[in-house]
Amino acid sequence: MTERLRIALQKKGRLADDSFALLKKCGLRFAIRGGGLLARVKNMPIDLLLVRDDDIPSFVANNAADIGIVGENVLVEEQLTAKTKLDAEITMRLGFSRCKLSLAAADMGDIKKPTDLNGTRIATTYPGVLGKYLKDKNIDATAVEMKGAVELAPSIGIAESICDLVSSGATLEANGLTAFETILKSEAVLIQSGRDLSEDKQALLAKLMSRIDGVIKSAETKYIMLNAPKDKVAAITQLLPGSDAPTIIPLAGSDDLVALQAVCTENIFWETLEDLKALGARAILVLPIEKMMS
Numbered sequence: 674m675t676e677r678l679r680i681a682l683q684k685k686g687r688l689a690d691d692s693f694a695l696l697k698k699c700g701l702r703f704a705i706r707g708g709g710l711l712a713r714v715k716n717m718p719i720d721l722l723l724v725r726d727d728d729i730p731s732f733v734a735n736n737a738a739d740i741g742i743v744g745e746n747v748l749v750e751e752q753l754t755a756k757t758k759l760d761a762e763i764t765m766r767l768g769f770s771r772c773k774l775s776l777a778a779a780d781m782g783d784i785k786k787p788t789d790l791n792g793t794r795i796a797t798t799y800p801g802v803l804g805k806y807l808k809d810k811n812i813d814a815t816a817v818e819m820k821g822a823v824e825l826a827p828s829i830g831i832a833e834s835i836c837d838l839v840s841s842g843a844t845l846e847a848n849g850l851t852a853f854e855t856i857l858k859s860e861a862v863l864i865q866s867g868r869d870l871s872e873d874k875q876a877l878l879a880k881l882m883s884r885i886d887g888v889i890k891s892a893e894t895k896y897i898m899l900n901a902p903k904d905k906v907a908a909i910t911q912l913l914p915g916s917d918a919p920t921i922i923p924l925a926g927s928d929d930l931v932a933l934q935a936v937c938t939e940n941i942f943w944e945t946l947e948d949l950k951a952l953g954a955r956a957i958l959v960l961p962i963e964k965m966m967s
């Protein structure tokens with residue numbers, strides 16, 4: 674029997690849906706239902722361990738899972754607060770669930786910059802990351818640890834400021850708070866321990882990582898097709914973001930026009946299309962790329 678690779682994932686929350694979607698795009702077939710702790714991938718020897726995100730780093734470190742997908746913020750916090758060194762490190766950045774751990778205080782208050790924090794209290798669910806930041810910056814403030822609803826701390830008088838995750842800033846704004854310093858930038862990451870995996874699992878992990886890489890790259894990559902005057906091909910090629918040599922194809926019945934096709938590894942903006950058109954390009958098509966392997 675082949676060994677099954679076990680991946681720890683957040684069961685429910687802001688990381689969960691994008692993690693499931695990524696694995697599905699990598700070709701894994703599975704269904705998440707009910708309260709089960711384990712979901713079986715039908716078409717590959719992989720099991721998904723569905724847990725709270727805070728448990729993922731230690732589950733990977735303690736061999737309850739081979740790899741995990743977790744927010745970098747949670748990984749760093751667990752690393753900083755673990756009693757003994759946590760054996761879990763980033764193997765790959767995944768580019769989704771981007772957010773920042775920021776310091777924020779009342780819009781109208783006295784705290785506008787990090788040094789204003791001296792002698793004050795800061796509410797947070799990230800005592801590890803905050804503690805390290807304060808120490809590194811030589812700021813003498815007290816961290817007030819909470820389990821949630823940190824944004825309410827200033828209004829109920831528990832703390833003068835907060836250290837919390839921010840993405841759009843809407844929650845801060847709704848509570849009359851403004852962020853004045855970012856202490857950590859985070860995205861979802863694939864983590865692994867330093868343990869060696871069996872040959873089977875290692876091969877499967879390598880395959881999975883190559884597919885993840887393809888999914889991430891293809892999300893930004895586009896295929897562009899257009900017709901161009903022959904004498905403008907060089908200028909047009911220059912405008913295409915992150916593309917290799919394009920394919921040039923003669924057009925039936927035309928001596929001065931050619932068809933040009935290229936893979937662009939960066940986003941193509943409307944402005945680029947307008948510039949291409951100004952150079953004489955016509956019938957411009959931008960197509961998404963579903964899968965990539967290099």
Ligand code: ATP
Pocket residue numbers: 683684685686687688724725726727743744745746747770771772838839840841859860861
């Ligand atoms: P759990 O029940 O698993 O402990 P949780 O309540 O701790 O969940 P979520 O709110 O689901 O956590 O957030 C999970 C992770 O998603 C965060 O640790 C962070 O990496 C990321 N995240 C948090 N807020 C946002 C956001 N607004 N936008 C994008 N990603 C976010």
Ligand code: ZN
Pocket residue numbers: 725726727
């Ligand atoms: Zn959590």
